[in-house]
Structures are given as C-alpha cells and as structure tokens.
Amino acid sequence: MFGLASSERRGPRRPARFLRVLLPGVLAAVLGLGAAPVPPKGKRRPVGPYGRAVMAVAVDPTSAGTLYAGTGGGVFKSTDGGASWVALDSALAGMSVGALAIDRASPSTVWVGTGVGIFKKTPSGARRMALETGMGGLFVGALALDPSSPSILYAGTGSGVYKSADGGASWTDAGRGLTNQFVTTVLIDPSAPETLYAATNGGGVFKTTNGGADWKPSSDGLKSAIVLGLAIDPRASGTLYAQTVEGIFKTADGAKSWAPASRGLASLFTLSLAIDPASPSILYAGTASGVYKSVDGGDRWTPASAGLTNQFITALAIDPANPATLYAGTDGGLFKSTTGGLSWTELKRSNEERRASTAN
Numbered sequence: 001m002f003g004l005a006s007s008e009r010r011g012p013r014r015p016a017r018f019l020r021v022l023l024p025g026v027l028a029a030v031l032g033l034g035a036a037p038v039p040p041k042g043k044r045r046p047v048g049p050y051g052r053a054v055m056a057v058a059v060d061p062t063s064a065g066t067l068y069a070g071t072g073g074g075v076f077k078s079t080d081g082g083a084s085w086v087a088l089d090s091a092l093a094g095m096s097v098g099a100l101a102i103d104r105a106s107p108s109t110v111w112v113g114t115g116v117g118i119f120k121k122t123p124s125g126a127r128r129m130a131l132e133t134g135m136g137g138l139f140v141g142a143l144a145l146d147p148s149s150p151s152i153l154y155a156g157t158g159s160g161v162y163k164s165a166d167g168g169a170s171w172t173d174a175g176r177g178l179t180n181q182f183v184t185t186v187l188i189d190p191s192a193p194e195t196l197y198a199a200t201n202g203g204g205v206f207k208t209t210n211g212g213a214d215w216k217p218s219s220d221g222l223k224s225a226i227v228l229g230l231a232i233d234p235r236a237s238g239t240l241y242a243q244t245v246e247g248i249f250k251t252a253d254g255a256k257s258w259a260p261a262s263r264g265l266a267s268l269f270t271l272s273l274a275i276d277p278a279s280p281s282i283l284y285a286g287t288a289s290g291v292y293k294s295v296d297g298g299d300r301w302t303p304a305s306a307g308l309t310n311q312f313i314t315a316l317a318i319d320p321a322n323p324a325t326l327y328a329g330t331d332g333g334l335f336k337s338t339t340g341g342l343s344w345t346e347l348k349r350s351n352e353e354r355r356a357s358t359a360n
Helices: 016-020 025-031 351-359
Strands: 054-059 067-071 074-078 097-102 110-114 117-121 140-145 153-157 160-164 183-188 196-200 204-208 227-232 240-244 247-251 270-275 283-287 290-294 313-318 326-330 333-337
Touching: 054 326, 054 333, 067 097, 067 326, 074 097, 110 140, 117 140, 140 183, 153 183, 160 183, 196 227, 204 227, 227 270, 240 270, 247 270, 283 313, 290 313
Parallel strands: 054 097, 054 313, 097 140, 183 227, 270 313
Antiparallel strands: 054 067, 067 074, 097 110, 110 117, 140 153, 153 160, 183 196, 196 204, 227 240, 240 247, 270 283, 283 290, 313 326, 326 333
C-alpha cells in the first residue's frame, strides 16, 4: 500500500475486489481511481450499494430516511432509509466516489468528490456540472462546506487543499504550509469557521485559523503521521478525535496535543469515526475488525458489530434526526442499525427490485 509501512498495517487482508476500488482519503488513491468493473454482457448490476465498496455515506438532516451512498460505481440515493435505491445521476455511473457533502442551506444540493474532480447535484437538472476551474481533474477524497456561508467550500485532494468562495465556480490553492499534500480529511470548526483541520497521509494533522491562508502542524502526541480522518465534538470544538493506522487519538485543546484513546479496540487500523450529535460522549469507530462504540468520550471502546457479516468498515454515518440509527459502509455493501450499534442488518435488494431486474 502506498505510504503504509509494514509495521503500520493492521487488520485482516481483504479480497482482491477491495484493491480495485476507492476508499476514503488515503485509501482512495492508494486502492485505485478507475471505474467499477463492467458486468458480463447480458447481466446488469442492481442499482444500489449492494455488494459494492461503500466509501462515503451522507444522511439528509432535513428529510427523514433520505441518504446517499458513494461507492466504487457511482452515487446512490434512498428516500426510505435504505430499503430501496436509485442512481443519483447517470453522469456519475461507474465513477469512484470518495466524498459526499449535503448543503445544509439547500439539502437537495449534493456535492460529490470523485477520482476526477468535484461534481454538483442540484434539483434543476439531471446533468452534473464538473467544477474543476482552478483545480483540474484531481482526486477528491474530502469535502467541507462552511456552515456560516454555503458558498465557501474546501476540497481535500491528492495535491493539497483547495478553496472556493463562489459555490464551486472557481477554486484556489489553499494549502500553504502543508508539508504533506495528500489530504484525507478537511474539518471545519462549527463555532469558528475560519479554523480548519486537515488530516494527511504521512504528515499528521495541520491547523489553520485564517480560512486556509496558511497551515501549521498540529500533531504533537500522535504515534502515526498517517491520519485517515478527523471528527470534532459539536458542543466543545476544542475536542477532536483522529483516526490513524495506529489507533484513535484525542485532543481537548484544539490539536495542540494528542493522547491515545484506543482502549478496547481489537484493531488499531481505524477507517471511520462518527460522533452522536445529541450526546457527543457517544462515539462509533469503524475498524478493520468491525464497529466499536464508546459512551465515555473515547476512554474505552466495546464491540458493536452484532449482525455485521462484513467487518471491514469503510464509512460510518449517524442520522442526526435519530442518532440511534446508523449506517456502516463496508468493502462489500451497506449495513444499518436502529439500536445505536447493538445490532445491524445488511441492506439488501427487495423482492420487488429483484423481480424488476429479472423483468429487464
């Protein structure tokens, strides 16, 4: 794997299909940016995340049951909590998707980061508009929208951070000070949107307090410089969590210093994190050996994988309107929990979908 020293690889080996698709952040570029494999002639893959690697999940905070799944074969949308799916748009068919972001000011607008740049989905038309001015067709594995000004966006790419101040019409390089340009996550402080954090593959964590004008290292205490993601406490923005290939780390001082927060994890290879927006002391971690849950702010983790037939967890998302409902993306499908992680069920095709597929 690109950038991963042998001593930093944890967790079980995955099937070959996993190595051909894109995962969030560093794994996305490492594992490939090509289109999804084409089914044999005469056969059609079912519409939805079924059996696909799911690298990003986004839940609409304003519409119950509406969510999006970004996969190695495009983006799919469900309006019934994952019971059925439609393709978000044919322009994204076969694309490897590494990031999704819903515009809170206009939730019908969805931003999609792919292996060839950023796309925007709006309700006004079926065609996507590739927003690459000033950025080019770069791999985009992270997206962040300014909560105070939806026209301001940040994109984490394989070549640094880019910023748009005009709703994506144009982009400028906003990565000054990043000593590692492979950005896996861009995170905005909700209480001070000019403050952002960037996780990188090999350079640790960086912080800016001026909207990306310049960045400074903020990795003191991290055991690994390979940071795959970040999460922030919505009520205490100085508290953040970093997911790395050497476990989870926590800071309570705005990333000035970090301390290990992995007690109870069977696998230190952590690929995803989610914080309960209603109770920020409740966290979920997606690892190479299933989902783990903490109810004490990361002090201790316990397994929360009952029902997961695939335990290589690549993405986690919480329904903000009902935090007991979670979605877990894996390298071979999407799972759902309505019990706060106590039990999971795989989202499979309905009988109606199977009959429609057979009829076609």
